Amino acid sequence: MTISDINPVELKVFLNHIYEFKKGVRQMVLYTTNKKYEAFAVKRLTDQKISYIIQPVGNGRINLFFGRKECIEAIRLLVKQPLNKLSPEEDFILGAMLGYDICAQCERYCERKVRCA
Incomplete structure (x- = not known):
């Protein structure tokens, strides 16, 4: 995905969540988005050395959990099925x-x- 494929309005909330995490407002975030933004989100989180995991939701969407390493490790153990289950x-x-x-x-x-x- 090139930067021209990115719709900044659709990712504004994601970028705000990163900002809040970096400022210590949040320890962990759950962000649900279109799968087409996965590569962009992963690159941004990786570049900023933020731990994350991705959970497919269906209908071309993903749940993206990110935050402190301890929280993400707990999510790996806790969330092994769709959230509604x-x-x-x-x-x-x-x-x-x-x-x-x-x-x-x-x-x-x-x-x-x-x-x-």
Whole structure:
């Protein structure tokens, strides 16, 4: 993919996530994007020595997890299936790792746990 193939509007959020990570606002990021941007994203993360993993989503999209090495290693162990197939506990852990509102995560966990019962 050449730089002329890149739509900066579509990657603006990705680039902002990198900025926030580098500034310490986030420890880890989950970014879902079109697979056509994978090479660009991987090059940017590799050039900046940011750990990452890619999870295919389907429909030509990918989940790109990136951030601190410790977090990415935990994701490698935790996320071995599509995100919608995670157990309520795995979903809770992932949300907490991504820095989502912990009370909202507790509500989500309880709702998912009741549905599973």
